[in-house]
Amino acid sequence: MPADVSLLDLRLRRRLLIGYTLGMALYALVIVALYPEFKNATSLNDLTKHGSTAAALFGVTGSLTSPSGWLNANLYQNFLPLIMLLTTIGYGAACLAGQDEDGTLSLVTTLPIPRRSILVQKVAVLALQALALALVTMLCMIVGRGFDLTLPVSHLAGVSVGVALLGLDFGLLAIAVGSGTGSRGTALGVTAAVAAASFLISSLAPVVAWLRPAKYVSLFFWSVGNGQLAGGLTLPSAGVLLIVGMVLLAISAWTFGRLDLH
Amino acid sequence: MNSVITAEGLTKSFGRDRGVDSLHFEVAKGEVFGFLGPNGAGKSTTIRLLLGLYHPTAGRTTVLGRDPMHDAPVILRQTGYLPGDLALHPRLTGRQHIDFAAHVRSIDDKTVPDALVERFNVILDRPTRTLSKGNRQKIGIVLAFMHRPELLILDEPTSGLDPLMQSEFQQLVRETVADGRTVFLSSHELDEVQRIVDRVAIIKEGQLVVIDTVEGLRKAAPRTIEFRFPTNVDPQLFAAIAGVRVLNADGGHIALSLHGPVAPVLRAAADLDPIDIIARPADLDELFLTYYRDEPSEGSRSLLEGHAG
Numbered sequence: 001m002p003a004d005v006s007l008l009d010l011r012l013r014r015r016l017l018i019g020y021t022l023g024m025a026l027y028a029l030v031i032v033a034l035y036p037e038f039k040n041a042t043s044l045n046d047l048t049k050h051g052s053t054a055a056a057l058f059g060v061t062g063s064l065t066s067p068s069g070w071l072n073a074n075l076y077q078n079f080l081p082l083i084m085l086l087t088t089i090g091y092g093a094a095c096l097a098g099q100d101e102d103g104t105l106s107l108v109t110t111l112p113i114p115r116r117s118i119l120v121q122k123v124a125v126l127a128l129q130a131l132a133l134a135l136v137t138m139l140c141m142i143v144g145r146g147f148d149l150t151l152p153v154s155h156l157a158g159v160s161v162g163v164a165l166l167g168l169d170f171g172l173l174a175i176a177v178g179s180g181t182g183s184r185g186t187a188l189g190v191t192a193a194v195a196a197a198s199f200l201i202s203s204l205a206p207v208v209a210w211l212r213p214a215k216y217v218s219l220f221f222w223s224v225g226n227g228q229l230a231g232g233l234t235l236p237s238a239g240v241l242l243i244v245g246m247v248l249l250a251i252s253a254w255t256f257g258r259l260d261l262h
Numbered sequence: 263m264n265s266v267i268t269a270e271g272l273t274k275s276f277g278r279d280r281g282v283d284s285l286h287f288e289v290a291k292g293e294v295f296g297f298l299g300p301n302g303a304g305k306s307t308t309i310r311l312l313l314g315l316y317h318p319t320a321g322r323t324t325v326l327g328r329d330p331m332h333d334a335p336v337i338l339r340q341t342g343y344l345p346g347d348l349a350l351h352p353r354l355t356g357r358q359h360i361d362f363a364a365h366v367r368s369i370d371d372k373t374v375p376d377a378l379v380e381r382f383n384v385i386l387d388r389p390t391r392t393l394s395k396g397n398r399q400k401i402g403i404v405l406a407f408m409h410r411p412e413l414l415i416l417d418e419p420t421s422g423l424d425p426l427m428q429s430e431f432q433q434l435v436r437e438t439v440a441d442g443r444t445v446f447l448s449s450h451e452l453d454e455v456q457r458i459v460d461r462v463a464i465i466k467e468g469q470l471v472v473i474d475t476v477e478g479l480r481k482a483a484p485r486t487i488e489f490r491f492p493t494n495v496d497p498q499l500f501a502a503i504a505g506v507r508v509l510n511a512d513g514g515h516i517a518l519s520l521h522g523p524v525a526p527v528l529r530a531a532a533d534l535d536p537i538d539i540i541a542r543p544a545d546l547d548e549l550f551l552t553y554y555r556d557e558p559s560e561g562s563r564s565l566l567e568g569h570a571g
Contacts, residue, residue, distance in 0.1 A: 012351060107350070
């Protein structure tokens with residue numbers, strides 16, 4: 001399968017991707033290394049004991065001093081998804097609509113490459129970025145086993161897949177909106193708003209009764225918000241994330257096929 | 263006509279904004295077809311329709327015998343395109359751009375791109391953000407011509423090039439058509455077009471106003487004749503002749519704009535014993551400017567409509 005477009009975009013984003021990944025790794029290692037200092041500080045659990053809404057706003061629920069609680073509170077329910085979405089939504093909005101706006105997409109669209117192939121190659125780059133971030137973070141967590149963060153590797157792998165799929169889905173949403181409107185700004189705005197709403201719903205659902213049923217529409221719930229770090233990524237969760245991704249890919253193919261390009 | 267491009271009622275509208283309206287034209291194999299119009303007339307919109315980048319609102323077009331809406335990759339394999347507002351990746355070098363296109367187009371033999379690079383003194387190893395517009399345009403020329411395409415679609419191709427490189431580019435276009443290939447050249451500069459094209463289409467406000475050969479347009483363009491007579495003359499003597507418009511009459515001096523044969527004017531003037539005559543050749547510039555202005559003169563419009571096809 002041709003990969004020229006993928007390789008070109010990877011070359012263009014090389015520094016950004018390396019920066020995000022190294023920064024994420026550094027942060028994850030600091031969180032890991034700090035755990036022994038906090039694992040016996042049980043007073044931390046008071047923050048979440050009575051279902052604190054403020055703590056929930058930051059995606060924090062349950063025990064903070066257990067390995068899964070510590071990593072959820074500091075990494076998997078907030079910081080990692082945030083960096084993941086910055087990367088994937090940014091690329092999703094830029095790779096078609098953004099490049100079309102600045103004129104560089106025509107260097108590809110006026111070559112003999114079918115639009116569908118261009119889209120698939122862009123999505124491959126999106127997936128690669130999401131996987132790289134999730135994988136590097138997971139490797140840091142494995143290093144964390146030396147710092148008393150004893151979590152099953154299968155659970156770590158599951159939640160890493162969940163975060164990567166979360167990033168992929170929101171990146172695909174940005175691609176779909178971008179290729180539907182031809183506007184990078186609209187793609188960024190709409191997708192960031194949906195992501196923020198999704199995060200809030202998933203975070204607040206455990207402490208706000210009337211929000212509880214809405215958690216099922218939040219992609220955060222299916223990737224990191226349902227105890228995936230402690231219990232692993234379930235098949236239904238992975239299925240929801242995959243199906244949403246496939247639907248968004250199909251919509252993107254339809255909108256990109258109809259987009260007037262510059 | 264062995265057509266490389268056909269457009270039948272080709273229309274593109276952007277909501278309230280004008281695009282192009284019901285374009286009809288054909289471009290024959292082996293010709294240089296000039297597409298002339300002021301900025302915003304619809305030239306780039308037409309080109310994007312030909313390349314399959316835009317979806318037409320109505321009408322249809324074929325390029326190299328295929329519909330760009332369905333077979334764009336096949337068309338693009340045999341087509342070279344130089345956009346009017348060429349955008350290159352600022353951090354990549356010219357070499358990286360050329361290597362990328364060569365790889366996509368499966369060009370293993372670099373003889374042609376290398377020759378173009380040498381011919382146009384292309385700077386290959388600096389990021390394109392550090393290059394002048396002219397030097398970026400040279401990279402665009404290599405990208406358009408490097409695979410020896412059957413059809414070249416060039417939008418304002420000499421923009422930013424110095425006169426020497428403009429001349430080299432015109433020579434390259436002549437060699438291309440001498441080779442039996444076809445060039446569609448869009449421009450808003452008459453000079454650029456009339457030096458190398460066989461036929462010209464003029465587009466204004468999204469509509470074609472004329473298609474003709476440069477020679478045909480020159481014949482149709484109004485000539486100016488000035489007479490000086492020893493006594494005052496009645497301008498009506500000339501105004502009554504078909505194809506004549508009196509531009510200026512001042513005593514024994516009279517200036518006429520003439521379409522058609524000159525003999526009736528000379529016969530009328532001879533009876534008045536003229537002492538001097540100045541005849542200027544057909545003014546193509548004036549003809550084009552007529553269309554660029556908002557209110558074309560009635561005489562020129564009716565004349566050109568006779569040549570539209």
